[in-house]
Amino acid sequence: MPFEGCSGTARVLMVLVVLGLLLVECGAGVSSKQAPTLVSVRTVVTRNLVREVPDAEGHTREQLEQLARQREPFVIRHSSLATQASLSKWTPADIASALSTVPAYAQRGSGRFRTFHDDKELEPFLRHDHWTDFNVKVNVSTGQLFDTVARDAGRFLYFSADVNKLGPHWPALEDLLPDRDAMAQSATGLQSNLWLGHGGLVTAMHYDASWNFFLQLHGRKQFTLLRPGAPVCPYPCLHPSIAHAQWDPLGAAAASGSAVCMADPDVLASENQGRGSPVSTTPQRLADVAAVWQVTLGPSDLLYVPPHWWHEVATLKDSVSFNVWTDAPEYVMIHDIYALPIPLEGSWDGTKLRQGAMAYLRAIHEALHLDFSFAASLRHLLAQRWSPLEQAQALHYDPFAVNAALRACLSLQTAATSTPGPTLLTDTEKSRLDSRATAAAAQMATLHREVQLTLMHNYIERVLSLAAVKEGGKKGQDLAGLYDMGGVSFFHVVIEAADGELSLVEHAMTGANKEVDEGAEDRKGGSGHVAKCFLSANKDQVAGIFYVPASLAEKLTAKAWFERLNVVLGGEIVEETEETIKVIAKGDPAAEKFPLKIRDEAINAGFSLLREKQLVPEDDDDSDYDYEAAMEENEIEW
Numbered sequence: 173m174p175f176e177g178c179s180g181t182a183r184v185l186m187v188l189v190v191l192g193l194l195l196v197e198c199g200a201g202v203s204s205k206q207a208p209t210l211v212s213v214r215t216v217v218t219r220n221l222v223r224e225v226p227d228a229e230g231h232t233r234e235q236l237e238q239l240a241r242q243r244e245p246f247v248i249r250h251s252s253l254a255t256q257a258s259l260s261k262w263t264p265a266d267i268a269s270a271l272s273t274v275p276a277y278a279q280r281g282s283g284r285f286r287t288f289h290d291d292k293e294l295e296p297f298l299r300h301d302h303w304t305d306f307n308v309k310v311n312v313s314t315g316q317l318f319d320t321v322a323r324d325a326g327r328f329l330y331f332s333a334d335v336n337k338l339g340p341h342w343p344a345l346e347d348l349l350p351d352r353d354a355m356a357q358s359a360t361g362l363q364s365n366l367w368l369g370h371g372g373l374v375t376a377m378h379y380d381a382s383w384n385f386f387l388q389l390h391g392r393k394q395f396t397l398l399r400p401g402a403p404v405c406p407y408p409c410l411h412p413s414i415a416h417a418q419w420d421p422l423g424a425a426a427a428s429g430s431a432v433c434m435a436d437p438d439v440l441a442s443e444n445q446g447r448g449s450p451v452s453t454t455p456q457r458l459a460d461v462a463a464v465w466q467v468t469l470g471p472s473d474l475l476y477v478p479p480h481w482w483h484e485v486a487t488l489k490d491s492v493s494f495n496v497w498t499d500a501p502e503y504v505m506i507h508d509i510y511a512l513p514i515p516l517e518g519s520w521d522g523t524k525l526r527q528g529a530m531a532y533l534r535a536i537h538e539a540l541h542l543d544f545s546f547a548a549s550l551r552h553l554l555a556q557r558w559s560p561l562e563q564a565q566a567l568h569y570d571p572f573a574v575n576a577a578l579r580a581c582l583s584l585q586t587a588a589t590s591t592p593g594p595t596l597l598t599d600t601e602k603s604r605l606d607s608r609a610t611a612a613a614a615q616m617a618t619l620h621r622e623v624q625l626t627l628m629h630n631y632i633e634r635v636l637s638l639a640a641v642k643e644g645g646k647k648g649q650d651l652a653g654l655y656d657m658g659g660v661s662f663f664h665v666v667i668e669a670a671d672g673e674l675s676l677v678e679h680a681m682t683g684a685n686k687e688v689d690e691g692a693e694d695r696k697g698g699s700g701h702v703a704k705c706f707l708s709a710n711k712d713q714v715a716g717i718f719y720v721p722a723s724l725a726e727k728l729t730a731k732a733w734f735e736r737l738n739v740v741l742g743g744e745i746v747e748e749t750e751e752t753i754k755v756i757a758k759g760d761p762a763a764e765k766f767p768l769k770i771r772d773e774a775i776n777a778g779f780s781l782l783r784e785k786q787l788v789p790e791d792d793d794d795s796d797y798d799y800e801a802a803m804e805e806n807e808i809e810w
Contacts, residue, residue, distance in 0.1 A: 222247050222397070222467035222475070233354045236476070240357055240383055243478045243620065245397055247467050253350045254387055254472035261348055262389040262471075262492045267368065268314040270342045274368070275309040276317060276331040283328040286376035292412045294675070298566065318370050318490045330375075331368040335494075338366065350387055352496050357383035361499030366492070373487040377404060377417035381503040384477040384495060388469040391491035397465040400480040400622040408557045409630040410637065410675075417482060418560045479503070480623040502619050506627055509615050515608040516639055517601075523668060524596040525639040528605060531597065533632055535609035540617055542625055553629045637679060661724055662703045662733075662787045664775045672710030672767065674717075674746065674756060681706055681717050705733060705778060709767040714741060714757040714774070721751060728785055736781045737774040 223246045230236055231252045239246055277285060317329050339345055352364050361382060371391075379400065386395075398404065404417035468488070469475055477483055479500035516528050537546045544552060597605070612631075619627060670676035685700040703720040716737075720730040734745075734753045742765070743757030759767040782788045 220463055220465045222395070222465050224249060227252050230474070231354070233356070236354060236385070237357055240476055240478070243622065245395075245465055245467070245478060245481065246476050247469070248474040250472045251387065251474035253354060253474060254389065258348055259389060259471050264314075264318045264368075264390070264490055264492070267492065270344065271314050271338070273311055274314050274317070274331050274333070276312050276329040278308065278310045278312075278330075279328045281326050283372045284374040284376055285328075285330055286378065286413055286416050289412045289414060292410055292414065294408070294411045298412070314368070317368050328373060329370070330373055332365050335364045335366055350494060355385035355387075355496035356498045357385075358498040358500070361497060361503065363497045365495050365497070367495070369487045369491050371487055371489045371491070375485055377419075377482050377484045378415050379480045379482050380415070380477070380497065381479055381500055381506075382497040383479060383500055384497055386469070386475045386477060386493065386495040388471055388473045388475075389492045389494055390471055392468060392470050392488040393491055393493065394468045394486045394488055395466065395475060395477070396484050396486075397467075397477065398482040399463065400482070401625055402482050403556065404482055405556050405560045406626070406629075408561075409633050411561075418557075418564070479620070480626065502623050502627065505615060505619055506630075509612060509627075509631065510634065512612055512615070513608065514635055514638055515605050516635075520596075521668060527596055528601070529635050529639045531595075531602060532605045532609050533635055535606050536613045536616065536631075537628060539610060539613035540624055540628065542628065544625075549625070549628070550632070553632060557629070637676070660788065661701075662728065662782050664705045664707065664778050666771070666775075667706050667708040670706075670708035670715065672708050672713050672715050674715040674754060677706050677708050677715045677717050678754070680708075681719060685719070703728070703730075703733075705737070707771050707774065709771040711767065712759055714743065714759075714767045714771045716741070716743070716755045716757070716774075718753040718755070719751060725750075727787060728781075733778065733781065737778050740770055740774040740777050742770075 223244065225239060225246045225248050227248050227250060230239055230246075230248045279285065312329060314331075317331055319329075335345060335349060349364070352362070356362050377396075377398075403419075405419040407413045407416050407418055467475060479502055515532060516525055520528060534546045537549060542549065595602075616624060616627065616631075667677055667680045670680055681704075684704070684706075687700070701721055701723065703724045705716060705718050707714060707716045709715075716734075718730040718734045718737075720728065720733065730751060730753045731748075734755060738755070738757075741755065741757035743755040745753055745755055747754040757767070757770065759765050759770070779788070
C-alpha cells in the first residue's frame with residue numbers, strides 16, 4: 173500500500189551531515205565485501221523550506237492541478253479545503269466517540285513503520301529480527317491509539333484506512349470530509365485515507381507513485397522530502413520494502429554511522445557522464461538530488477507531495493490527518509511497459525540469455541539518453557540497492573537474485589567496451605532485440621524525466637530475473653521431453669544463468685515446474701512430475717535445489733539425494749520441505765574447494781547414486797532413443 177511517511181524532529185539537522193558522508197564508491201569488478209571508500213559531498217547538500225502558496229491560488233481543482241504539474245512540493249496554510257471539514261470535530265475524543273474500535277498497526281520497541289509486501293522474492297531470506305511486518309494489525313480501542321501509558325511502555329499504534337470503508341461504521345463521516353474531488357488529479361486510483369496516531373510515530377522514508385495531497389486536521393506533523401533519485405539506497409524491487417529507503421537519514425542507524433549508502437565513481441566524478449554535453453553537470457545534479465525540503469503542518473495546512481518524491485513524516489503531537497491519492501502517469505505507464513513482451517528466448521542457454529538481456533537493456537538505456545552510461549547505471553544500481561543489503565547482513569545468506577546477474581552483465585559490458593568479443597546472438601536476433609527495445613524506450617521516454625532512472629533500474633532487475641525463469645522453463649520442457657521419450661525421471665541440471673545465486677535457481681525451478689497451457693504459444697515448463705537437481709556455481713559458492721515429487725519419493729527422496737551430493741558439496745540446507753531441499757555450499761580456495769569443481773564432482777556422485785538405484789539407463793540399454801545426444805544438446809546430466 174502507499175504511504176503517507178514520517179520522521180523524528182530531534183534528529184532533523186543530522187540530514188545535512190549524513191547526506192554528506194554516506195556516498196560510497198563501488199567500482200566494477202570490486203567485491204561488495206571490500207571496505208567502501210567514503211566520498212564526501214557535503215558542500216553540495218542544501219536545505220530548503222517547502223514553498224508556501226496562498227489559499228487563493230490553490231483552492232480549486234484546476235488551480236491545484238496547475239500547481240501539481242510543476243512537480244515541486246508546496247504547502248497552503250489554512251487551506252479553505254480544511255475549513256469545510258469542521259476542524260473542531262476532528263479531535264481524538266470526537267473520533268473515539270464515533271469509532272470505538274479500530275484495527276491498528278502495532279509495533280513494540282520502535283515507532284518507525286514501513287510497508288511490507290508479502291509477495292516479494294526476497295522475503296523468505298530476511299533475517300526476521302531485522303524486519304517488522306507492517307501488514308500485521310490488532311484490534312484496539314480508538315482511545316488506546318493516543319494512550320501515552322502504552323506508548324511509554326514501548327507499544328506503538330498507528331491507524332490508517334480508506335474512508336469509504338469507514339462510512340458504514342461512522343454515518344456522519346461524509347459530512348465532515350474535505351472536498352476530495354478538488355484534490356483528485358487523475359481519473360484512476362482515487363483513494364482517500366484517514367490517518368490516526370500518537371506523537372513519536374515515524375513512517376520510514378519512501379516514495380509513492382501517486383499524486384498525493386495531504387491535509388492536517390488535528391495535531392502536528394513534520395515532513396522531510398528529497399527529490400526522486402536522491403542517494404538514499406532504495407530497496408530492490410524484489411524486496412518486501414520496495415519503494416523504501418534502506419538508508420534511514422533521521423534514524424539511530426544513520427546517527428551511529430552503521431547505515432552506509434553508496435554510489436559509484438561515474439556518478440560522483442566531475443567528468444562528463446551526459447550525452448552530448450561538453451561540460452559535466454554532475455556537481456549541480458548532486459546538489460539537486462541531495463537537497464532536503466522540510467515543512468511542519470498544523471491544523472488546516474495542505475501539503476502536496478509529488479509522485480516519486482522521497483518523504484518521511486514525524487508525528488509531533490497526537491494527530492489526525494487526511495490524504496487523497498490518485499494515479500500519476502508513471503503508475504499507469506509502468507504497468508504497460510511491464511506488459512510488453514521481453515524478447516528473451518527460452519531456447520537460449522545461460523550465456524546467450526545474459527548477452528540478450530544486456531543488449532536489450534543497453535539499447536533501452538541509450539535510447540533514453542540518461543545522464544549516465546549503461547555501465548555506470550549498472551554500477552549505481554549495484555551500489556545503491558544491493559551492496560548495502562549485503563553489508564548490513566540483512567539476509568540469512570547472499571541470495572541477491574539480481575546481484576550476480578548485474579555483475580555478469582557489467583563484466584560483459586566492460587569487456588565489450590574495451591575489446592569487443594564474440595556474441596552468440598545472430599543478426600536477426602539482435603535486430604529483434606533492438607526493435608523491442610525501441611518500443612519499450614518509446615513508452616519509458618513518456619515518463620517524467622526525474623523518475624526514469626529509478627524505473628529503469630526496476631526494469632533491469634525484472635528482466636535479469638526473467639532470464640533465469642526463461643532458462644528454467646526451457647530446461648523443464650527438455651526434461652519433460654526426455655521423460656516422455658524414455659521414462660527417465662531423475663536428472664541433474666546445470667543452470668548457468670543463475671550464476672551461483674539461489675534465488676535465480678529458484679526462479680529456474682519455478683519455470684521448469686510450471687504447468688503448461690497446451691493452447692499457448694510458449695509451452696515452456698511442464699516438468700513438475702520429474703525429479704531434478706538444479707545446480708549453479710560462481711566463484712564463491714554453489715547453489716542447489718533438489719526436487720522430488722511425492723509420486724517418485726519411494727524411489728529416492730530429496731533428502732537422500734542431497735545427502736549423497738553433500739559429501740562433496742559440504743553445503744548447508746537453507747530451506748527444506750518433503751519435496752524440496754535448497755542448499756548453499758561455500759567455496760574454500762585454501763582447502764582447494766572450488767565451486768565449479770565441486771559442482772561437477774557432486775554431479776558425478778549423484779550419477780553414481782542414480783545408477784545404484786537403477787534410475788538411469790544401463791550402458792547396454794537397447795532403447796532406440798539416444799539419451800546421451802539429447803542430454804548433451806540440452807546441457808542436462810543424469
